[in-house]
Amino acid sequence: MSGNESCIVRHFKHYGPLSESDTKLLQALEKEPISGTSGQTLWEEGDKAGEICTIKSGWAYSYRNIDDGTRQVLDVFLPGDIVGLREFAFKERMSGIKLLTDSVICRFPHNHLIDIFRDSTKLTTIFFSISARQQTLLTERLVNLGRRNAFEKTAHLVYELYMRLKRTNPELGNSFELPLSQQIIADALGLSAVHVSRTFSELREENMICRERNHVTLLDIERLESVIGFSKAYLQEQDYLSYVS
Amino acid sequence: MSGNESCIVRHFKHYGPLSESDTKLLQALEKEPISGTSGQTLWEEGDKAGEICTIKSGWAYSYRNIDDGTRQVLDVFLPGDIVGLREFAFKERMSGIKLLTDSVICRFPHNHLIDIFRDSTKLTTIFFSISARQQTLLTERLVNLGRRNAFEKTAHLVYELYMRLKRTNPELGNSFELPLSQQIIADALGLSAVHVSRTFSELREENMICRERNHVTLLDIERLESVIGFSKAYLQEQDYLSYVS
DNA sequence: CGCATACTTGAGCCGAATCAATTGGCGTGG
DNA sequence: CCACGCCAATTGATTCGGCTCAAGTATGCG
Numbered sequence: 151m152s153g154n155e156s157c158i159v160r161h162f163k164h165y166g167p168l169s170e171s172d173t174k175l176l177q178a179l180e181k182e183p184i185s186g187t188s189g190q191t192l193w194e195e196g197d198k199a200g201e202i203c204t205i206k207s208g209w210a211y212s213y214r215n216i217d218d219g220t221r222q223v224l225d226v227f228l229p230g231d232i233v234g235l236r237e238f239a240f241k242e243r244m245s246g247i248k249l250l251t252d253s254v255i256c257r258f259p260h261n262h263l264i265d266i267f268r269d270s271t272k273l274t275t276i277f278f279s280i281s282a283r284q285q286t287l288l289t290e291r292l293v294n295l296g297r298r299n300a301f302e303k304t305a306h307l308v309y310e311l312y313m314r315l316k317r318t319n320p321e322l323g324n325s326f327e328l329p330l331s332q333q334i335i336a337d338a339l340g341l342s343a344v345h346v347s348r349t350f351s352e353l354r355e356e357n358m359i360c361r362e363r364n365h366v367t368l369l370d371i372e373r374l375e376s377v378i379g380f381s382k383a384y385l386q387e388q389d390y391l392s393y394v395s
Numbered sequence: 396m397s398g399n400e401s402c403i404v405r406h407f408k409h410y411g412p413l414s415e416s417d418t419k420l421l422q423a424l425e426k427e428p429i430s431g432t433s434g435q436t437l438w439e440e441g442d443k444a445g446e447i448c449t450i451k452s453g454w455a456y457s458y459r460n461i462d463d464g465t466r467q468v469l470d471v472f473l474p475g476d477i478v479g480l481r482e483f484a485f486k487e488r489m490s491g492i493k494l495l496t497d498s499v500i501c502r503f504p505h506n507h508l509i510d511i512f513r514d515s516t517k518l519t520t521i522f523f524s525i526s527a528r529q530q531t532l533l534t535e536r537l538v539n540l541g542r543r544n545a546f547e548k549t550a551h552l553v554y555e556l557y558m559r560l561k562r563t564n565p566e567l568g569n570s571f572e573l574p575l576s577q578q579i580i581a582d583a584l585g586l587s588a589v590h591v592s593r594t595f596s597e598l599r600e601e602n603m604i605c606r607e608r609n610h611v612t613l614l615d616i617e618r619l620e621s622v623i624g625f626s627k628a629y630l631q632e633q634d635y636l637s638y639v640s
Numbered sequence: 641c642g643c644a645t646a647c648t649t650g651a652g653c654c655g656a657a658t659c660a661a662t663t664g665g666c667g668t669g670g
Numbered sequence: 671c672c673a674c675g676c677c678a679a680t681t682g683a684t685t686c687g688g689c690t691c692a693a694g695t696a697t698g699c700g
Contacts, residue, residue, distance in 0.1 A: 214534070214538050216538065216542050216543075216624065217624040218542075220542050221542070222537060222538045222541045222542045224534045224537055224538075225534075235527060235530070236527055236530040236531050236534065237527065237531075238523060238524060238527040239523075239524035239525070239527040239528045239531070240527075240528075240531065244531055244534065244535075245534065261638060263523075264516065264520055264638060264639060267512070267516050267519045267520060267523070268516045271509065271512050271513045274512045274519060275509055275512060277523070278483060278484075278508075278512070278522070278523065278526065279483060279484035280484070281523065281526045281527065281530065282480060282481055282482065282483040282484040282485075282526065283484045283485075284530060285480070285481045285526070285529060285530055285533060286481050286482075286484070286485065286489055288530060288533040288534065288537065289459070289469045289470075289481065289489065289490065289533065290489075291537060292467060292469055292533065292536060292537060292540060293459050293461065293467045293469075295537060295540035295541050295585065296467045296540050296582075296583075296584070296585030297461050297463075297465050297466070297467045297585055298461075299687075299688090300687075300688070331645090331646065331647090332646075332647065333646085337541075338541075339541070340540065340541030340542055341688075341689090342688070342689055342690080343646090343647085344647090344648085344649090344688090344689075344690080344691095345687090345688055345689070346647095347646095347647060347648055347649085348648085348649085348688090350647095351648080351649095363646095363697085379461065379462040390505065390506075390509060393506060393509060394509060544655075544656090545655080545656070576677095576678065576679090577678070577679065578678080586656075586657090587656070587657055587658075588678090588679085589656090589657075589658080589659095589679090589680085589681090590655090590656055590657075591679095592678090592679055592680055592681085593656090593680085593681085595679095596680080596681095608665090608678095
């Protein structure tokens, strides 16, 4: 039980130490892992919503289809992330989810979440923090879509993913696998795929980001941070667990 | 105690009936109301974050200043809304808040929220639902900024506010006070103020929305809904409280 | 080897930005 | 009651970032 720590437990420990019983409660959420393959749809907009998922391994994204045939990518999910928290308050899915790589995921029903609210103040606090953090990421993307040009948008997306990967994997170097096609990046940034291609060329010419296939290298992190107006407040996470326990 | 129901209690009862003790717990959050005047800053980006606020009356908005001198409006808050949930997980404010009208607000510290997590599963569930709902509104705005043109963006913003007002005030007709300048609307939609002006002219010519001063009238709600691809899923909120109690 | 999918590159166009001048409403003070 | 000034909104002229359409190049897979 000890050595083989589940992904969600690792994710939660980011917020502070967990007691034996909390760990057990959490691990109950990750039984019955399901394997999925790249491109697979987990659910679609309008499906009944009654459970959330953890991503044990792999990448996924959520999206909304627009009437005119285009779509907006809302979120990119990485290993350890929780998917579907948004719909806790709703009966239907507000967005679809597709896998970007072969993945392993665990589903658990909203009712279990409420059981946790009843049984563990500490886990409740962490779940609430995670929901708050997701909101913060969304507002950051709002800034990205509203007030930045294509160059800054693209730099920001790559940098956000880099920071999120580094958060759970501190020894990450300055390059990583990015299983997003230019079309998906375009749909996330409100651009056309053609222009995303041009923008990556520019980022390459400026010696800031090099993307080849599904692999990106950050060539000049300092300049990246200055272009996107990076603020370290991102990292200043709160620690309430001392108060809780 | 009965007749004079506080705003947050009314907001929470939207999710289901509350017990005597839950109501008391909630009301404890709304003691010491503070009056503020239009234009006042509640807090700025980078300020220490340690409390959330309820808006008893009045309107407010949150924003991020961008390096190039522009800014992005992230949220518009209406009476009964909860402000600052986003920063629960962080030590600093990620965005500033300003009042749009003279308002009455109540502050309460994050620690009290955790007390509620410990003492009431029902209120915890509601708080979690509210956080989830805020996330959903943010993703809807992401679609707005990413994949709609100025005409649709503007129609959507007005319509979103209309629906949110109507949610807590069902007998609302087809017009209401909108205390947002065209500059603020521009900052919310990622447009220039000049273009917002032109867009409202267009909406007027199309007999869809009429805005004069701070008053808007929805002239053709059906056509509005079709332009922005309105989906009723917005309204299909979940009811977990039966499970909780 | 051939096909499908992803990406690149060019030409022309369009929606929204910017700059600049003007109008209108409203509060203040004479 | 009018003159002044401030701010919000309108209108026009011009520019520009990113889109669309279209053709061509990799790359990977059966």
